Amino acid sequence: MNTSATSRHDEFWAGVRAELPLQLGVAPFGLVFGVLGLASGLSAWETILMSSIVFGGASQVVFAQLWGGGVPAPVVGASVSVINLRHVLYSASVAPYLRSLPLRWRVPLAYLLTDEAYAVTINRLRDEPPSPNQHYHLLGTGMTLWICWQVTTVMGVVFGATIPESWSLGFAIPLTFIALVAPAIRRRADLAACLTAGTIAVVGQPLPWKGWIILAAVGGILAGWLVHRHDRRRTAS
Amino acid sequence: MIWLVMIVCGLLTLSMRFVMFSDLAPRQLPGWLEEALGLVPVAVLTAIIVPAVIISPEGGLILAGNSKLPAALVAVTAALVTRSVLATIASGLGSMWVLEYFLY
Numbered sequence: 001m002n003t004s005a006t007s008r009h010d011e012f013w014a015g016v017r018a019e020l021p022l023q024l025g026v027a028p029f030g031l032v033f034g035v036l037g038l039a040s041g042l043s044a045w046e047t048i049l050m051s052s053i054v055f056g057g058a059s060q061v062v063f064a065q066l067w068g069g070g071v072p073a074p075v076v077g078a079s080v081s082v083i084n085l086r087h088v089l090y091s092a093s094v095a096p097y098l099r100s101l102p103l104r105w106r107v108p109l110a111y112l113l114t115d116e117a118y119a120v121t122i123n124r125l126r127d128e129p130p131s132p133n134q135h136y137h138l139l140g141t142g143m144t145l146w147i148c149w150q151v152t153t154v155m156g157v158v159f160g161a162t163i164p165e166s167w168s169l170g171f172a173i174p175l176t177f178i179a180l181v182a183p184a185i186r187r188r189a190d191l192a193a194c195l196t197a198g199t200i201a202v203v204g205q206p207l208p209w210k211g212w213i214i215l216a217a218v219g220g221i222l223a224g225w226l227v228h229r230h231d232r233r234r235t236a237s
Numbered sequence: 238m239i240w241l242v243m244i245v246c247g248l249l250t251l252s253m254r255f256v257m258f259s260d261l262a263p264r265q266l267p268g269w270l271e272e273a274l275g276l277v278p279v280a281v282l283t284a285i286i287v288p289a290v291i292i293s294p295e296g297g298l299i300l301a302g303n304s305k306l307p308a309a310l311v312a313v314t315a316a317l318v319t320r321s322v323l324a325t326i327a328s329g330l331g332s333m334w335v336l337e338y339f340l341y
Contacts, residue, residue, distance in 0.1 A: 025322030046239055053247040058282065063246060073242045080246040084253050086277040091257035092266045098258055110255035171305060171333060172326050174289035175312050177282040179325035182316035190279050197280040198287040205288070205296045213284055220280025225273050 006131040015121060015140020022116045023148045025179065029057050030149050032172045034156015035163060036061060039170065040068030044157050051153040055146070056114065059083040061173055062213060071209045079210075082217045090118040097125045098135055105135060112142025115180075188231055193224030304340070308333035 030051070037047025042064055054060050059080040066076045090113050098106060121138040128134075163169055185191055197220025204212030256262060266274070290309045293299050300306065312329030319325070 028323065028326055042239070046243070050243055053243050054250055055247070056250050058285065059246070059250065062285065063243070067239060067242070073238070076242055077246055077249065081249050081253070082277075083281045084250045086274060086281075087250070087254045088256055088266070089271065089274040089277075091254050092271070095257040095262065096264075099260075106258040107251075107255065110258055111251055113254040168305075168333065168337075169330075171289070171308070172330060174286040174309065175326045175329040176322060177286045178309065178312045178329065179316045179322040181279055181282045181286065182313045182325075183320050184279055189276065193276045193280045194283045197283040201284040201287045202292065202298065205292060205298075212288070216284035217277070217281045220283060221273055221276045224276035224280065225269075228272055228276075 006133055008133045008136045011131065011133045011136035012140040014124070015137040015142075016144045018120045018124070019117065019141040019144040022120065023144070025176070026057075026116060026145060026148050027152045028172060029176050030152025031156040031159075032169060032176070033057065033060055033064075034153045034158075035160035036156075036170055036173065037064050037153075038157060038160050040064040042067065047157050048150075048154055051150055052146075054080070055111065055149070056080075056084050056087075057149075058177065066210055066213075069210060075209045075211065075214070079213045082214055086115075087113060090115075090122075093122060094118065094125065094138070097130075098138075101135060109135060109138050109142065112138065112146060114142070114145055117141040117145050187228070189224040189228035192227040193220040196220045196223035304333050304336035307336060 033051070034047060037050065037060075038044065042050070047064070050060050050063065054063065062079050062083060063076060066079060071079075091110065094113065098109060101109075117138065120141045124137045125134060181194065185194055197216040200216035200219045201212050204215050207215065257266070286309070290305045291298060291300060291303065308329045311332040312325050315321075315328040316325040
C-alpha cells in the first residue's frame with residue numbers, strides 16, 4: 001500500500017483548519033442550546049455539562065425539551081437514541097481506517113465523531129494517501145468542534161438570561177435543522193421520509209410523553225426505506 | 238435523577254458512535270440497515286422542525302397569523318440556495334422579526 005508518513009502535527013492541524021469554517025454553523029447552535037437549556041428548566045450546570053456528557057446537538061435540544069415537559073426517563077432515552085442512530089453510519093464509514101488502533105484511541109475518537117467532524121475527516125481518509133498518523137486528523141476536527149460546542153454552550157447559559165423573550169431565539173433551532181435537511185432531500189425516498197415524519201409529528205401531538213417524536217422518526221425512516229426499495233426495484237427491472 | 242438519565246443518554250450516544258469500531262463488529266453493515274440509517278437525519282430533524290414551526294406550546298395547530306411559517310419557508314429557500322447554516326438562520330430569524338414588527 002502506498003503510505004506516506006505525514007506527521008501527527010500536520011494531520012492534527014489540517015483537521016483543525018478544515019473544521020474551523022463549519023463552526024459558523026456550530027457556534028450559533030451552541031449558543032441557542034445554552035439559552036434553551038435554562039428556558040426548559042434545567043440548571044446552568046445541567047445545561048453546561050450535558051454538552052460534554054451527551055455531546056450531540058439535536059439530541060441535547062430534545063432531551064432538554066422532553067425533560068422540561070416532564071416526560072418519563074425511558075422515553076427521553078429512547079428519543080435521544082433514535083436521534084443519534086445516524087452515528088452508527090458514521091462509525092461504519094470511518095471504522096475501516098481506525099479499527100487497528102488500540103482501544104485508548106478508538107473510544108475517545110468515537111466520542112468525538114459528530115456530524116461535522118465526520119463530514120470533514122471522511123474526506124481526508126477517503127481521498128488522501130493513508131498515513132499511520134491519519135487518526136490525528138479526526139482528533140483535530142473532533143477537538144475543534146468539542147471546544148467550540150462547550151464554549152458556546154457556556155456563553156449561551158451566561159448571556160441567555162439577558163436576551164429578551166420577544167426575540168424568539170429558540171426559533172434558531174428549527175432553522176438550524178432546516179439548513180441541514182433541505183439540501184439533504186435529493187431522492188424521492190428522502191422526500192417520503194420528510195413528508196411522513198412531518199405529518200406524524202403534527203397529527204401525533206395528542207400522544208402522551210411527546211411520543212410523536214419517536215413515532216414520526218420511525219415512520220419517516222420506514223416510509224423513506226419503502227420508497228427507496230420500490231424505486232430501486234424499478235430501476236433494476 | 239436527571240444526571241443518571243443524562244449519563245445513560247451519553248453512554249448510548251457514545252456506544253452508537255463506537256459500535257463499528259469494536260473488534261466484534263461486522264466489517265460492513267447490511268445494505269438494508271445502511272439505507273434505513275441514511276434516512277435518520279431527514280426523518281428525525283423534520284419531526285423536530287415541523288412542530289416547532291406550526292404547533293403552539295399547548296399542542297394546537299397555528300397557521301393563521303403565525304410569522305414562523307413564512308419565515309421557515311424563507312429559510313428553506315435560503316438553505317437550498319446558499320447551503321449555509323448561518324445564512325439560513327439569519328434569513329429565517331430576520332424575516333420572522335420583520336413580519337412580527339410590520340404585520341402581526
